[in-house]
Every structure is written in structure tokens, then in C-alpha cells.
Amino acid sequence: MMWMNIIYLTAGFVFMEIFSWAFHKYIMHGVLWNIHKTHHGHSKGGYFELNDIFSLIFGSTAVVLIILGSIDGFDWRFWVGAGITVYGFSYFILHDMLIHRRVKVFDRPRGKFLNGIAKAHRDHHKSNKKDGAVSFGLFLVPKKYFSKD
Numbered sequence: 001m002m003w004m005n006i007i008y009l010t011a012g013f014v015f016m017e018i019f020s021w022a023f024h025k026y027i028m029h030g031v032l033w034n035i036h037k038t039h040h041g042h043s044k045g046g047y048f049e050l051n052d053i054f055s056l057i058f059g060s061t062a063v064v065l066i067i068l069g070s071i072d073g074f075d076w077r078f079w080v081g082a083g084i085t086v087y088g089f090s091y092f093i094l095h096d097m098l099i100h101r102r103v104k105v106f107d108r109p110r111g112k113f114l115n116g117i118a119k120a121h122r123d124h125h126k127s128n129k130k131d132g133a134v135s136f137g138l139f140l141v142p143k144k145y146f147s148k149d
Helices: 002-031 033-040 050-071 076-099 112-124
Strands: none
Touching (some): 002 076, 050 076
């Protein structure tokens, strides 16, 4: 049964990356651009951006799944919620701490994998407009970003 929990946790993580890619491309750069644009340099300043509301929504979903799943003996909802939580933690470390340096604990990314992700994200931010952005995923980025310059 433990292997099923690992599958559910992994599924929660993978689902979040796929969902986040689509949500980012079609919703955040679509009807919710007025919120997301604060992340693309349209912010009035301060530590928090209006865009951070998305993290609260996704995190709340994970918390609800974890609570509901723990009531019935740690069923699939708990493990999917845990996978979403692991994704959110990974997002915070990679996106907020390493790439955007909102919390300056780590040096800039090093290594082929982290550099590729950082390059893709820099390209995403070359446009501060609703249209014209590229590379919407955190981990799902085009192969070209992992090749040597």
C-alpha cells in the first residue's frame, strides 16, 4: 500500500506542474492578467505582490485535501495534497528564492538543470505584457534552455 501513497504523492506533484503551466498560460496571461502583471514588473513596490494570491489559493487546496484525507485514515486525498505541498515548496525555493531572490538565502542557480530553468524564466519575463511571453512551466521548459550557450 505504501507504493500507492508514493504514486498519489507523485501524481499530486506532476498534476500541479501540468495544471500550473496551463493556468499560467491561459488564465494568468488571460482573464487574470490584472493580478498576474504585478509579477511582471507592474507592482507598486513592497515585499508582496498581488500575484501571491495564487499561491494562497493553491496552498489552500492542498491544505483542504490533507485535512480531508487525514480524517479517513490518510487516504489518497492526503497524499495528493502532500504532493501539491511538495510542489509548492519546490516552487518557493526555486522560483522565489533562487530565481527572483525574494528571500536571499541561496546564491544564483548553478548547474545545467537549474540554469536551464532560470534561463527559461528570464525569457518568460522579457515581456511585461499579457501577450508574447514564453515558457510557462516551472519544470516543464523547452529543451533549448538546457543546452550550452
